Amino acid sequence: MPTLTTRVRKLITLTTILLATPPGFSSDLELKVDSRVTVSVWSSFSGWGLEVDGCNNTQQQACYNPIARYNLLLPPEDAHPHNPRDGEGLTLTVLNQRNAAVVFHKVFPLGYYWAHYADLQWHLDRVAPGRILVLTVAVSGTVGLRQAAHQLARLGSLFALHLTPMAHWTWVFVKGGRTISETVILQGLAQHQAHLILPLSDLPTPTTPSNQTLQQQRWHYCHRHAVMGGLCDEHTPDPLPPPPPPTLLHQSALADVPVVVTAGARHHYLYHTLNTLLTAPGAQRNNVLVVLGDAPQPTTQLLRLINVNFTKVPVHGEGNLKLFRYYRSVFQLVARTFPDAPAAIFLDEDVEVSPDFFSFMSQTLWLLREDPTLYCINGFSATGLKGRAFNPSRVLRGSVQVEWGYALTLSFIREVLSIWPDKPNINIYDYWIYIHARHGRECAYPEMSRTLHYGMGMNSNAWNEESIFLSMPLLRESYVNLTRTSDLQMNNWRRKLSYNISHATVLRGNPCSTNFIPSDDINNHYVFYYRLDSMEAGHPNVTQFFQLFTCVGTWSVSEQGHHEGVSIVTLSARATLYLVGSPYSSYSHLRPRSVSLWDISTIPEEEFAVVDNNEINKHQFKKKIRNIDMTEEKLMKILSMHM
Ligand SMILES: *[C@@H]1O[C@H](CO)[C@@H](O)[C@H](O)[C@H]1NC(C)=O
Ligand SMILES: *[C@@H]1O[C@H](CO)[C@@H](O)[C@H](O)[C@H]1NC(C)=O
Ligand SMILES: *[C@@H]1O[C@H](CO)[C@@H](O)[C@H](O)[C@H]1NC(C)=O
Ligand SMILES: *[C@@H]1O[C@H](CO)[C@@H](O)[C@H](O)[C@H]1NC(C)=O
Ligand SMILES: *[C@@H]1O[C@H](CO)[C@@H](O)[C@H](O)[C@H]1NC(C)=O
Ligand SMILES: *[C@@H]1O[C@H](CO)[C@@H](O)[C@H](O)[C@H]1NC(C)=O
Numbered sequence: 001m002p003t004l005t006t007r008v009r010k011l012i013t014l015t016t017i018l019l020a021t022p023p024g025f026s027s028d029l030e031l032k033v034d035s036r037v038t039v040s041v042w043s044s045f046s047g048w049g050l051e052v053d054g055c056n057n058t059q060q061q062a063c064y065n066p067i068a069r070y071n072l073l074l075p076p077e078d079a080h081p082h083n084p085r086d087g088e089g090l091t092l093t094v095l096n097q098r099n100a101a102v103v104f105h106k107v108f109p110l111g112y113y114w115a116h117y118a119d120l121q122w123h124l125d126r127v128a129p130g131r132i133l134v135l136t137v138a139v140s141g142t143v144g145l146r147q148a149a150h151q152l153a154r155l156g157s158l159f160a161l162h163l164t165p166m167a168h169w170t171w172v173f174v175k176g177g178r179t180i181s182e183t184v185i186l187q188g189l190a191q192h193q194a195h196l197i198l199p200l201s202d203l204p205t206p207t208t209p210s211n212q213t214l215q216q217q218r219w220h221y222c223h224r225h226a227v228m229g230g231l232c233d234e235h236t237p238d239p240l241p242p243p244p245p246p247t248l249l250h251q252s253a254l255a256d257v258p259v260v261v262t263a264g265a266r267h268h269y270l271y272h273t274l275n276t277l278l279t280a281p282g283a284q285r286n287n288v289l290v291v292l293g294d295a296p297q298p299t300t301q302l303l304r305l306i307n308v309n310f311t312k313v314p315v316h317g318e319g320n321l322k323l324f325r326y327y328r329s330v331f332q333l334v335a336r337t338f339p340d341a342p343a344a345i346f347l348d349e350d351v352e353v354s355p356d357f358f359s360f361m362s363q364t365l366w367l368l369r370e371d372p373t374l375y376c377i378n379g380f381s382a383t384g385l386k387g388r389a390f391n392p393s394r395v396l397r398g399s400v401q402v403e404w405g406y407a408l409t410l411s412f413i414r415e416v417l418s419i420w421p422d423k424p425n426i427n428i429y430d431y432w433i434y435i436h437a438r439h440g441r442e443c444a445y446p447e448m449s450r451t452l453h454y455g456m457g458m459n460s461n462a463w464n465e466e467s468i469f470l471s472m473p474l475l476r477e478s479y480v481n482l483t484r485t486s487d488l489q490m491n492n493w494r495r496k497l498s499y500n501i502s503h504a505t506v507l508r509g510n511p512c513s514t515n516f517i518p519s520d521d522i523n524n525h526y527v528f529y530y531r532l533d534s535m536e537a538g539h540p541n542v543t544q545f546f547q548l549f550t551c552v553g554t555w556s557v558s559e560q561g562h563h564e565g566v567s568i569v570t571l572s573a574r575a576t577l578y579l580v581g582s583p584y585s586s587y588s589h590l591r592p593r594s595v596s597l598w599d600i601s602t603i604p605e606e607e608f609a610v611v612d613n614n615e616i617n618k619h620q621f622k623k624k625i626r627n628i629d630m631t632e633e634k635l636m637k638i639l640s641m642h643m
Contacts (some may be wrong), residue, residue: 035199035200035202036197036198036199036200037052037053037100037197037198037200038052038053038195038196038197038198039051039052039053039100039134039172039195039196039197039198040193040194040195040196041134041136041170041172041181041193041194041196042136042170042191042192042193042194043136043137043138043168043169043170043183043185043191043192044139044168044189044190044191044192045139045140045168045189045191046139046191047087047138047139048091048136048137048138048139049136049193050091050093050134050136052095052100052102052198053100080166082111082140083111083112084109084110084111084112084139084140084141085139087107087138088107088109088111088138088139088140088141089107089108089109089110089111089116089137089138089139089140089141089144090107090108090110090120090135090136090137090138090141090142090145091105091106091107091108091134091135091136091137091138091141092104092105092106092107092108092120092123092124092133092134092135093105093133093134093135094127094131094132094133094134094226094227095131095132095133095134095198096131096132096223096224096226097130097131097132097174097200097201098200098201098202098203098205098223099200100132100198100200101224103131103223103224103225103226104123104127104225104226104227104268106123107138107141108120108123108141108144109141109144110141110142110143110144110145111139111140111141111143111144112143112144112462113143113144113146113462113623113625114144114462114463114465114466114467114621115144115456115462115463115465115466115470116144116456116462117144117145117146117147117148118147118148118454118456118466118470119455119456120145120148121147121148121151122454123227123268124148124151124152124155125151125229126227126228126229126268126272127175127226127227128175128222128226128228128229128232128233128234128235129175129176129177129233129234129235130174130175130176130177130201130203130234130235131174131175131226132172132173132174132175132180132198133171133172133173133174133175134170134171134172135152135169135170135171135172136169136170136171137167137168137169137170140165140166142163142164142165142166142167142169142627143165143625145160145163149161149163149626152171155173155175155176156173156177156178156179157171157173157179157182158179158182158639159171159182159184159635162186162627162630162635162638163184163186163627163630164186164187164627164628164630165625165627165628166187167184167185167186167187167627168184168185168190168191168192169182169183169184169185170182170183170184170192170194171183172194172196172198180196180198180199181194181196184635186630186631186632186635187631187632205219205223205234206219206234206237214240214241214305215240217305218231218232218237218240218305221301221302221305222234224298225267225298225302227268228268228271229271229272229275230275231271231306238275240305240306241306241307242275242278242279244283244285245278245279245280245281245282245283246281246282247281247282248281248282248358248359248362248479249362249479250359250362250363251282251362253361253362253363253365253366254282254284254287254358254361254362254365256287256338256340256341256342257287257341257342257343257344257345257361257365257407258287258288258289258334258337258338258341258344258345259277259283259287259288259289259344259345259347260289260290260291260330260334260344260345260346260347261273261274261277261288261289261290261291261347261348261349262290262291262293262326262327262330262346262347262348262349263290263291263292263293263299263348263349264292264293264294264295264296264299264349265294265296265298265299266349266350266455267296267298267299267302269349269350269454269455270290270299270302270349271302271306272352273347273348273349273350273351273352273353274288274290274306274308276352276353276355277347277353277357278308279355280353280354280355280356280357280358280478281355281358281359281478281479282357282358282359282361282362283358285307285308286309288308288309289309289310289311289337290303290308290309290310290311291310291311291312291313291330291333292310292311292312292313293312293313293315293322293323293326293329294315295310295312311333313326313329313330313332313333314329315329320427320428321423321427323427323428323429324424324427324428324429324432325422327429328417328420328429330346331413331416331417331420332417334410334413335410335413335414335417338410339410340410341410342365342369342409342410343365343368343377343407343408343409343410344407344408344410344413345361345405345406345407346402346405346406346407346408347404347405347451348404348453348455349455350453350454350455351380351404351405351451351452351453351454351455352451352452352454352474353379353405353450353451353452354379354449354450354451354452354474354475354476354477354478355475355476355477355478356392356450356475356477356478356479356480357379357405357450357451359478359479359480360379360446360450360480360482361377361379361407363481363482363485364377364395364407364444364482364485364488365377365407366485367444367485367488367489368407368408368409368412369409370489371488371489371490372441373440373441373442373490374397374441374442374443374444374488374490375408375409375412375438375441375442375443376402376406376407376408376412376443376444377406377407377443377444377445378400378402378403378404378405378406378443378444378445378446379403379404379405379406379445379446379449379450379451380403380404380405380406380445380449380450380451380453381396381445381446381447381448381449381450381472382398382400382403382443382445382555382560382561383396383398383445383447383554383555383561383567383568383569383570384446384447384448384449384472384473385468385471385472385553385554385555386471386472386473387553388553388554388569388570388571389447389448389449389472389473389570390447390448390570390572390573391447391448391483391570391573392446392447392448392475392477392480393480393481393482393483394446394447394448394482394483394570395444395445395446395447395482395483395485395488396444396445396446396447396561396563396568397442397443397444397445397488397493397563398442398443398445398560398561398562398563398568399438399440399442399443399559399560399561399562399563399564400434400442400443400445400560400561401430401431401433401434401438401443401560402430402433402434402443403430403443403445404451404452404453405450405451406443415437416433416437419436419437434560435537442563444488445561446475447570448473448474448475449472449473449474449475450474450475451474452469452472452474453469454469454470463621464557466621467620467621468555468557493563497563497566497578497587498587498590500525500576500578501525501527501566501578501580501587501590502590503525504524504525504526504527504578505518505524505525505526505527506526506527506528506529506592506595507526507527507528507577508595508598510598510603510607510610510611511528511530511548511551511552511598511611512547512548512551512610512611512613512614512615512616513610513615514615514616516551516552517552517571517577524574524575524576525575525576525577525578526571526575526576526577526578527577527578527579527580527590528577528578528579528580528598529580529582529588529591529595529596529597529598530544530545530548530579530580530581530582530597530598530599530600531544531581531582531597531598531599531600531601531602532544532545532565532581532582532583532584532585533583533584534584539559540559540562540565540581540584542558542559543600543601544581544599544600544601545559545567545579545581547600547611547612547614548579548598548600549567549579550614550617551611551614551616551617552569552577552579553569553616553617554567554569554579562581564585564586564587565580565581565582565584565585565586565587565588566578566579566580566581566585566587567579567581582597
């Protein structure tokens with residue numbers, strides 16, 4: 001059996017001595033060498049490490065010792081890609097270029113193939129030019145690099161595009177500038193360590209004469225915190241305070257409507273979210289209130305700096321139960337503080353809004369007052385998946401939970417609070433409201449989403465996150481005039497929907513075959529009738545619709561989004577498909593006698609094979625793992641061709 005040492009392969013190292021400043025990078029970002037610190041960085045199957053000047057301090061000081069170091073977790077024979085355990089993945093540490101203090105640290109679990117690369121990209125984008133970045137692989141963390149590998153290559157990495165699934169890699173570089181050290185082991189199990197001399201910058205922190213105090217507070221904040229986007233970008237800083245955005249035609253609809261942002265420790269997300277919110281036309285800063293569960297200093301300092309009101313509510317417990325109670329406290333606070341508000345808008349810290357967000361709300365909020373069959377307005381589109389959202393002016397209604405950037409009336413909030421338990425049987429608050437508090441009422445939501453849930457939690461289901469949320473289009477326009485919002489009122493909706501369904505072309509055959517949806521889909525309505533039964537608590541049976549919904553490319557994970565058993569699928573800007581589940585749907589009677597129901601449980605074997613094969617969608621979101629066969633020899637050849 002080979003010993004560990006015989007399995008060790010060649011370590012490829014590059015330092016500044018070998019590597020010129022990558023072309024295209026401006027030289028004024030070069031670090032002035034007046035003081036230097038020594039840095040060690042390592043990457044291995046047993047973890048990772050970073051030491052600055054050999055000292056052992058916390059984040060606030062000028063050096064750093066890794067918070068997480070592992071013992072060898074995998075016996076060598078078992079060293080293969082696996083789901084990352086807590087702390088494993090790609091580590092990103094950002095150092096202050098003036099004193100080498102750690103100003104940001106996060107581990108991205110890139111042993112997962114899905115979604116987390118987008119979070120890495122989001123963070124890399126928001127590191128200001130001039131910062132020093134340290135990347136390492138802790139145990140394993142390259143399988144999920146995906147598109148982020150290209151971004152790293154653009155930032156100057158030579159190895160990022162060529163890393164094997166189990167590669168160990170370290171990279172220290174200046175954002176927008178040069179590599180200081182880059183090392184890799186493509187195959188094998190050795191720990192490797194890079195020692196380097198880090199030159200520090202002696203450029204003074206920027207000051208601007210216009211508003212000394214505020215700007216000084218900004219740069220003081222940025223001295224200790226990174227990944228803040230334009231807030232801490234010394235070259236093109238975000239204006240502080242930002243100019244107030246333009247007002248809207250229906251601005252008065254938003255008067256006295258509080259915008260409640262729920263937040264905690266993730267101040268990087270919060271800054272971005274608030275920035276999109278406060279710059280969206282119609283935003284009114286003094287209506288915005290951030291309600292903190294956890295309120296660590298970096299968050300409260302940020303909110304003071306950008307002059308956004310905040311308050312704190314008590315939280316206790318763990319995990320989802322803690323969140324469940326937190327949201328109750330938030331609802332209580334809103335009921336107490338804004339008893340007479342016409343409505344309240346809620347937004348989470350990791351949800352960015354479209355520039356049209358307030359315009360959308362200003363045109364739809366009145367519905368909550370006028371139509372007792374609606375309990376919420378969602379900014380998020382329950383059905384606005386990629387390839388299924390076209391018309392920015394169209395608003396839909398359906399049975400759905402409150403979703404990312406939503407409005408409720410105060411009377412609904414009080415109603416929910418009156419039954420909100422301490423120990424629920426469902427501890428996800430929005431789902432609990434859906435099941436226990438909405439009593440058949442629906443929400444209005446846009447065909448094209450006005451919000452994007454971009455934050456990644458460790459608990460996120462990465463595949464869902466990528467296939468549903470990350471790929472969902474966010475409307476980038478503003479001032480969209482919505483089409484006849486009065487059509488959303490229940491009686492009008494029923495009438496128009498019945499009309500549309502009864503005049504639609506009936507589709508037959510197998511909804512999973514490639515020719516099911518007609519290609520001449522111009523200006524057309526289609527309808528498909530399928531078997532759908534009611535289960536306990538009045539929910540439709542998911543087994544009967546899941547494959548159908550998947551095949552036609554609409555939201556299939558749950559029944560949410562349908563209106564009384566009718567799912568509206570926008571196939572193109574002009575073509576709409578109505579899926580009517582019978583006998584569950586109150587629209588079942590519209591089915592012509594000659595049309596039979598498509599029933600997943602009775603279709604013949606060969607038809608079911610077509611469903612199972614899902615020819616239309618099966619190629620989407622397929623794993624493609626790169627660089628499996630990359631070797632040192634190949635890599636050297638590739639690199640020598642470019643150098
Ligand atoms: C670094 O600090 C940690 C925690 O305080 C301590 O356990 C460890 O022994 C220290 N290491 C060195 C090299 O001083
Ligand atoms: C400067 O900042 C202070 C403190 O935040 C603020 O009160 C003042 O309005 C600002 N002045 C200008 C001209 O922006
Ligand atoms: C903060 O809230 C107070 C009280 O509601 C309000 O008067 C003030 O305008 C708000 N300030 C900002 C910056 O939103
Ligand atoms: C929306 O309608 C208003 C007034 O009815 C009009 O001034 C505006 O140009 C319209 N906006 C768009 C994007 O069509
Ligand atoms: C009915 O069809 C019209 C015309 O295509 C469309 O604008 C409207 O949104 C549809 N209404 C419903 C409830 O589906
Ligand atoms: C749901 O539908 C499937 C397929 O028709 C059927 O096998 C199952 O028994 C149904 N479940 C319930 C709870 O009705």
